[in-house]
Amino acid sequence: MELNAISIGFVVFTIFTLGGGFGVVTTRNLFQGTIWLMVSLFGVAGYFILLSAPFLAAVQILVYIGAIAILITFAVMLTRSVTRVKTRYIRLVPSLLASLALFLILIFGVTMPIFGGVSPELAPATVASTRDLGAALVDENGYVVPFLLASVLLTGAMIGAIFIARDDSA
Amino acid sequence: MNVLNEWAFIGVFAVMAPVFPALPIVIAWLFRPRKPNVLKSSTYECGVETIGDTWVQFRVQYYIYGLIFLVFDVEMVFLFPWAAAYNEMSLFGFVAGFLFIFLLTDALFYAWQKNALDWK
Amino acid sequence: MDEICTGLCRLMVDSGAEAGLAQFVSLLVGVLLVSGVPLLTVILLIWIERKVAARIQDRIGPNRVGPIGLMQTFADLLKLLGKEDITPTSADRLLYNVAPLVSFASVVLIWAIVPFTPFHYGVDLEIGALFFVAVASFGTLAIMVAGWASNNKYALLGAFRVVSLLVSYEVPLVFALLVPVMLAGSMSMLDIVNAQSGMWFVVLSPLAFIIFYISSQAETGRAPFDLIEAESELVAGFNIEYSGMKFGMFFAAEFLHVFTNGILMALLFFGGWMGPFYYESPLIAFAWLGAKGGVIYLTTLWLRNTVPRLRIDQIMAFNWKFLVPLSIANIVLISLALKLLQELNLAPRQLIGASIIDMLPATIVLLLINGALTMYLLGILRRRGQEARREAQAAPAQFARATAATAD
Numbered sequence: 001m002e003l004n005a006i007s008i009g010f011v012v013f014t015i016f017t018l019g020g021g022f023g024v025v026t027t028r029n030l031f032q033g034t035i036w037l038m039v040s041l042f043g044v045a046g047y048f049i050l051l052s053a054p055f056l057a058a059v060q061i062l063v064y065i066g067a068i069a070i071l072i073t074f075a076v077m078l079t080r081s082v083t084r085v086k087t088r089y090i091r092l093v094p095s096l097l098a099s100l101a102l103f104l105i106l107i108f109g110v111t112m113p114i115f116g117g118v119s120p121e122l123a124p125a126t127v128a129s130t131r132d133l134g135a136a137l138v139d140e141n142g143y144v145v146p147f148l149l150a151s152v153l154l155t156g157a158m159i160g161a162i163f164i165a166r167d168d169s170a
Numbered sequence: 171m172n173v174l175n176e177w178a179f180i181g182v183f184a185v186m187a188p189v190f191p192a193l194p195i196v197i198a199w200l201f202r203p204r205k206p207n208v209l210k211s212s213t214y215e216c217g218v219e220t221i222g223d224t225w226v227q228f229r230v231q232y233y234i235y236g237l238i239f240l241v242f243d244v245e246m247v248f249l250f251p252w253a254a255a256y257n258e259m260s261l262f263g264f265v266a267g268f269l270f271i272f273l274l275t276d277a278l279f280y281a282w283q284k285n286a287l288d289w290k
Numbered sequence: 291m292d293e294i295c296t297g298l299c300r301l302m303v304d305s306g307a308e309a310g311l312a313q314f315v316s317l318l319v320g321v322l323l324v325s326g327v328p329l330l331t332v333i334l335l336i337w338i339e340r341k342v343a344a345r346i347q348d349r350i351g352p353n354r355v356g357p358i359g360l361m362q363t364f365a366d367l368l369k370l371l372g373k374e375d376i377t378p379t380s381a382d383r384l385l386y387n388v389a390p391l392v393s394f395a396s397v398v399l400i401w402a403i404v405p406f407t408p409f410h411y412g413v414d415l416e417i418g419a420l421f422f423v424a425v426a427s428f429g430t431l432a433i434m435v436a437g438w439a440s441n442n443k444y445a446l447l448g449a450f451r452v453v454s455l456l457v458s459y460e461v462p463l464v465f466a467l468l469v470p471v472m473l474a475g476s477m478s479m480l481d482i483v484n485a486q487s488g489m490w491f492v493v494l495s496p497l498a499f500i501i502f503y504i505s506s507q508a509e510t511g512r513a514p515f516d517l518i519e520a521e522s523e524l525v526a527g528f529n530i531e532y533s534g535m536k537f538g539m540f541f542a543a544e545f546l547h548v549f550t551n552g553i554l555m556a557l558l559f560f561g562g563w564m565g566p567f568y569y570e571s572p573l574i575a576f577a578w579l580g581a582k583g584g585v586i587y588l589t590t591l592w593l594r595n596t597v598p599r600l601r602i603d604q605i606m607a608f609n610w611k612f613l614v615p616l617s618i619a620n621i622v623l624i625s626l627a628l629k630l631l632q633e634l635n636l637a638p639r640q641l642i643g644a645s646i647i648d649m650l651p652a653t654i655v656l657l658l659i660n661g662a663l664t665m666y667l668l669g670i671l672r673r674r675g676q677e678a679r680r681e682a683q684a685a686p687a688q689f690a691r692a693t694a695a696t697a698d
Contacts, residue, residue: 005178005310031438035385038431049177058420059247066427067243070457071236073434077228077450129416130477131258134251138263147266150248151273158241158277162286165234176413182317183325183402183412187395190329191539195390198371198535211379213442214531232454235606239457242614246464250420250477253468256625257475257632257639264629268622275618278610287610289603 009050016043030076038069055130234286238278245274321402324412328401332546336363339545339591346595367538375534382439389436390532390539396429397547404553405480407563407575418479419471422554423464426509429543430456433528436540440531448527451517451602456509458609463505465617469498469624470558474641483562485641488649492559494656497620497663499559501613506551507590508605510544514597515605552587553579560586616667623659631655 020040027033041064048057128136136142252259252267259267281287302312337352337360344351352359377386403418405411415421430453437449471477473494474485485491492499508515517527529540556562560582563575600608631637637652638644 005175005313009178009181032382032385035435054177054415054417055251055420058417058424061424062420062427063240063243063247065431066424066460067236067240067457069431070434070453071233071240073438074228074233074236074450074454077446078230078233130251131254131475134253134255135259135263137248137251138255138259138266140262144263144266147248148269148273151245151270154241154244155273155277158238159280161237161241162234162281162284165230165237165286176415178313179317179320179413180399180402180415182314183321183399184395186318186321186325187398188391190325190398191391191394191542194367194371195535195539198373198375201371202534203372203374205374206376208379211376213378213380214444228450232450235454235458238610239461242461246461246468249468250471253472254475254477256472256629257641259629261629261633264625267625271618271622275615278614278618282611287607289606 006050009046013043013046013050016040016046018043030079031073034069034072034076037072038065041065055133231289238281238286241277242274245270320412324401324404325398327406328398328546328550331549332542333363335545335549336366336542339548342588342591343595346592370535370538373534375536376531378441378531380441381531382441385435385439386531387536389432389439390536390543392428392432393436394539394543394546396425396432397543397550399425399428400550400554403479404550404557405483405562406579407572408480408484408569410572410576411480414478414480417477419467419477419482419558423460423467426460429547436532437528440528442531445528445530448517448530452511452528455511455515455517455602455605458606459505459508459515459613462501462609462613462617463509465614465621466498466502466505467558468621469495472621472625473628479557481642483557483564484643486561486564488638488641488644488646489653490559490561490564493653494649495620495624495660496657497616497660498624499555501617501620502555502558503586503590504613505609506555507593508609510547510551510590512548512590512594514593514600516594516599517602517605548590549583549587552585552590553583555586556582616663619663620660623663624656627655627659628652 017040020036020038020043023036024033024040027036041060045057045060045064048054048060137147138144248270249267252263252270255263302315340362341351341359352362355361355365377383400422402412403415403421405414433456434449434453437445437447437452440446470482470485470491473491474482476482476485482491511517529537532540556579562582563579565574565578565581568575568578628637631652632639636655638648641649
């Protein structure tokens with residue numbers, strides 16, 4: 001049964017992810033594209049759940065559907081009337097090459113033992129809880145430096161964004 | 171119940187949740203009158219026909235609020251595990267979390283100083 | 291829900307059903323049981339809402355259909371069923387139809403993690419507290435989609451305002467939510483409630499509760515934050531093009547969201563099902579939760595019907611310049627004080643199972659800190675209020691001078 005539920009979930013979330021991605025590239029409407037992108041990212045959140053990482057799934061939904069989707073919509077609405085883009089930009093060969101190259105890099109990166117490999121024996125037997133994650137984030141032997149760097153990065157991002165987006169006339 | 175079973179419950183729940191509001195809508199769809207006409211299904215605005223596209227240009231302030239929210243959202247995501255681990259945390263870890271919040275407040279004060287928080 | 295599931299499962303497997311099917315059916319039954327609670331209450335809520343609003347406005351309210359108007363909701367439902375459902379020709383049909391479903395579903399889904407009693411709950415997710423914030427973001431997106439898909443300027447403007455309000459108030463909401471998570475040392479709702487056995491979190495941090503209360507009032511779009519409706523400015527806001535049952539679903543979602551927030555506050559800050567004799571029977575525990583949530587719900591109705599609507603610039607300034615800094619200051623002070631107390635062995639490191647005596651020193655210290663912060667804030671607010679009043683009094687005089695100058 002357990003394998004069954006996982007495989008059903010996997011199929012459903014794959015349909016979400018790929019279907020959403022397909023919607024993004026085929027729709028001619030920016031807002032609909034945003035919604036399709038969210039469908040796709042929702043599928044990815046489902047993958048995280050299947051991988052026993054519910055915290056990441058919640059983060060995925062909170063950050064992408066709760067914030068990025070809103071932000072993209074606001075940004076889209078800042079532009080002028082691009083609901084129905086009439087002109088077609090067809091760059092078949094370059095885009096094919098680019099996507100193929102990206103695909104190969106990803107395949108290479110995932111299967112080759114550069115980042116520790118994908119052997120299932122390497123995966124720890126117990127699933128870490130969110131509490132473990134929190135403890136590791138601020139542990140002096142853990143990830144405290146990346147944790148604080150992330151904070152600096154976010155602060156920088158916010159300052160930069162406000163600096164650029166600010167209306168100078170005010 | 172193991173973890174995946176819990177999420178199977180959430181999965182079934184998530185599938186069922188839109189069905190509950192869909193049911194009355196479908197039932198209403200079966201019974202409701204259907205007499206559309208051009209005026210009735212035109213955009214409801216003020217009695218005069220709509221001028222121009224709905225796609226009007228919006229203020230940049232919406233976007234700025236969205237941006238600030240995004241930054242806070244990501245920060246909160248980091249703070250949740252920190253809060254969950256609070257009780258068994260060493261003083262060092264606690265101070266690290268403190269520094270994190272401090273930097274966040276810094277960004278907020280920058281936005282405040284630059285009047286990015288004002289509705290313009 | 292746990293034992294019901296396994297029990298039903300075993301029963302079905304014993305009578306020869308396939309194991310996978312049995313598990314699925316028992317999950318489905320569990321889902322229907324858990325979601326039955328919000329779906330049944332929402333019918334009652336609509337009546338309560340109208341009755342309370344009427345009483346506050348010195349009216350009688352619905353009193354014709356059934357005893358004291360209790361059947362009014364069903365009459366409304368029948369009327370809505372017979373209403374023509376107008377979809378504007380310029381609308382984006384798919385998104386237009388999906389938005390009300392998502393809006394309602396996002397509220398119902400929250401109930402999956404609500405523990406009704408110590409033993410009866412849908413699931414106890416490890417990330418429970420984060421789950422309902424994440425699920426609520428679907429509701430925000432639904433409003434945006436509804437506003438955009440209607441292809442109406444008022445709807446889009448209303449949706450934009452509401453969404454920027456919702457995302458803004460999510461920041462203090464989550465910072466206030468961090469306090470119970472921090473005190474309980476867990477995000478699971480069950481743990482959060484159990485950690486309040488010694489002392490309710492509302493006593494440990496009243497400010498966190500007040501911040502959570504204000505922001506959840508904003509999250510549901512109730513007065514003084516009811517820009518969602520803003521009849522006088524936006525006609526009706528994002529749902530202007532909706533009619534019939536789809537419109538009804540948006541409203542049912544709103545009513546249910548208010549009550550859901552009441553229950554969540556009862557769980558997070560008021561000890562959930564805890565109360566005298568709650569361990570005697572699950573029914574008593576459930577009644578305690580319902581009573582606490584109901585009282586909080588009634589106060590939100592009271593607030594909604596007594597305060598006027600704020601302007602959007604005031605709402606945003608209140609959030610970003612008052613609530614957000616306050617919520618950050620609150621969490622910093624509380625975490626600092628509690629850590630110091632824990633290092634001095636004056637507060638337990640594990641609140642689950644702690645008795646009221648264990649919690650006493652921590653309670654006193656945290657209450658004092660909260661009180662000091664509140665006094666400081668009240669001082670600031672008073673100064674601001676006086677300034678604003680002076681400005682308001684000075685304004686007509688300035689205006690008169692200005693007109694006199696132009697007349698010259």
